[in-house]
Amino acid sequence: MSRRKIAAGNWKMNTTFEDGMELARKISHASIPEDVEVILGIPYVYLKPAIDMLLHVPKVSVAAQNCHSKEKGAYTGEISTHMLSSISCPYVYIGHSERREYFNESSEELADKVDRAFAQKLDIVFCCGESLEIRKSGNQNEYVCRQIEESLFHLTKEQFRKLVIAYEPIWAIGTGETASPGQAQEMHNAIRSSFAAKYGDEVAATIPILYGGSVKSANAEEIFSQADVDGGLVGGASLDAEHFEKIINSFS
Ligand code: PGA
DSSP states (O other): OOOOEEEEEEESSSHHHHHHHHHHHHHSSSSTTTTEEEEEEGGGOOOOOOHHHHHTTEEEEEEOOOOOOOSSSOOOTTTHHHHHHHHHOOEEEEOOHHHHSOOOHHHHHHHHHHHHHHHHHHHEEEOOOOOOOHHTTTTTHHHHHHHHHHHHTTTTTHHHTOOOOEOOGGTTSSSSOOOOOHHHHHHHHHHHHHHHHHHHHHHHOOOOOESSSOOOOOHHHHHHHHHHOOOOEESGGGHHHHHHHHTOOOOO
């Protein structure tokens, strides 16, 4: 079964407007294999200009790195999914570990964000992953599957099949330490099996599951070659256009 192949960047709170647009421009000229999709997770304030810049660039789209869980109202400084859809932003990342950890986002709040994103027809990259402590305890599969269950298993089959999942072990994010290809495959397989148990084999087989956590051009090929790994969510290495282009070209 062939699934979508996705190389997703996550700029986090990096780049100036000028540098960000230059990075997007370089990626728009990058060589991208026919069957690979590229998503750039860029800061809110550059979304609209980046969307305009990439309007006629096939296979490259953008994502907001977050959204609010409420429809609208008195939430000073926040960004709603309605705002994102009003600038034709196609994707939103939900549940990144930095949001969970530094902004105390609970599974329940993330479920609300997911619903808000669906209400505005945004495509979702839903992130999950365990801490080092949980990995050491050996309960990582149960923990990650529970994160998914708590925020996503209320969805209908039709909604669920539109998701993209990103498994990102917290201990590998920005640390230079990656999960081994075997560890990534084992988790991705556990996640896919949980999808199959809830939504059936056919749905489970179609959902792209990306790996994130210190993906670099030097390790991308081996990680992406795993049977249940359908691409990467890339932080640091997506800030360098040449480096990210190599990652985009690391699918077999
Ligand atoms: P990293 O970040 O590639 O810098 O480890 C990944 C992420 O947080 O999405």
